Amino acid sequence: MTTTDTIETRPDVLYLGNPVLFVTTRSPEGQVNLAPFSSMWTLGDTMVLGVSCGSRTGMNLAAGGDVVVNVAGESLWPAAEAMAESTGLHPDLDTRAVRPDYDPDKFATTGLTEVPSLDVDVPRIAECPMQIEGRVLRETRAQAGHFWIVEAKVLHVHVHSELVDPETARFLPEQWRPLLYTFRHYRAASRTLAVSKRARLAAQSRSSANTVSGSSDRDQLRSHSQMTRAGMPRRA
Numbered sequence: 001m002t003t004t005d006t007i008e009t010r011p012d013v014l015y016l017g018n019p020v021l022f023v024t025t026r027s028p029e030g031q032v033n034l035a036p037f038s039s040m041w042t043l044g045d046t047m048v049l050g051v052s053c054g055s056r057t058g059m060n061l062a063a064g065g066d067v068v069v070n071v072a073g074e075s076l077w078p079a080a081e082a083m084a085e086s087t088g089l090h091p092d093l094d095t096r097a098v099r100p101d102y103d104p105d106k107f108a109t110t111g112l113t114e115v116p117s118l119d120v121d122v123p124r125i126a127e128c129p130m131q132i133e134g135r136v137l138r139e140t141r142a143q144a145g146h147f148w149i150v151e152a153k154v155l156h157v158h159v160h161s162e163l164v165d166p167e168t169a170r171f172l173p174e175q176w177r178p179l180l181y182t183f184r185h186y187r188a189a190s191r192t193l194a195v196s197k198r199a200r201l202a203a204q205s206r207s208s209a210n211t212v213s214g215s216s217d218r219d220q221l222r223s224h225s226q227m228t229r230a231g232m233p234r235r236a
């Protein structure tokens with residue numbers, strides 16, 4: 001048991017250990033941008049992002065563009081660092097001069113690979129172990145107009161194949177190695193402490209549902225990958 005004494009402190013940031021996300025968006029002029037973010041939560045098929053209004057990403061989302069949230073794995077911290085001090089914003093909004101930190105092609109800078117999405121006109125990033133396609137529903141200004149709270153609907157979740165059990169088609173949390181941003185340090189979180197009661201109950205109810213319907217998770221995975229190979233319309 002560690003101490004229960006407390007000392008009041010004020011960390012520079014309250015990044016408690018959020019996954020690092022490479023967020024891809026497209027500007028109204030059609031230019032693709034990507035940038036690292038970490039303020040996100042999800043519930044059901046809703047994801048909520050906290051994005052600075054002064055960023056290219058924030059402007060693209062506020063202009064009504066779609067989004068792909070690419071969740072970075074542990075090995076991708078150098079790519080996050082390569083983009084940390086640059087922007088897809090051109091030019092400076094006040095002076096109209098080209099910003100010194102302007103980077104028009106962060107895919108080239110980072111060496112990351114674009115792959116097309118199924119239903120949004122924004123690319124995914126092949127190297128990211130999870131890629132979430134989202135449709136932006138609304139943005140709300142927060143903290144005296146400094147950042148957007150962006151709400152998006154999850155359309156598709158793509159994961160690297162080694163993260164899915166080939167027998168059951170279920171996602172394998174033990175294989176998940178997200179890169180975390182913790183008080184501005186890149187950290188890993190790879191150890192499972194326990195499987196929750198809720199996870200066990202969900203597995204039980206899935207297995208009874210499969211018995212009743214006769215259609216297994218694996219059948220559903222097969223039909224999804226056939227659809228993906230056959231090519232889906234880019235936009236819903």
Ligand SMILES: Cc1cc2nc3c(=O)[nH]c(=O)nc-3n(C[C@H](O)[C@H](O)[C@H](O)COP(=O)(O)O)c2cc1C
Pocket residue numbers: 020033034035036037038039040050051052054055056057058080081083084085086087088089147181
């Ligand atoms: C690991 C990491 C996490 C970040 N998280 C956020 C965030 O959650 N929200 C935000 O507004 N900026 C965040 N930033 C800063 C943006 O990446 C930065 O403002 C970037 O220049 C935006 O690029 P853009 O103008 O091309 O969109 C983060 C930076 C790093 C390196």
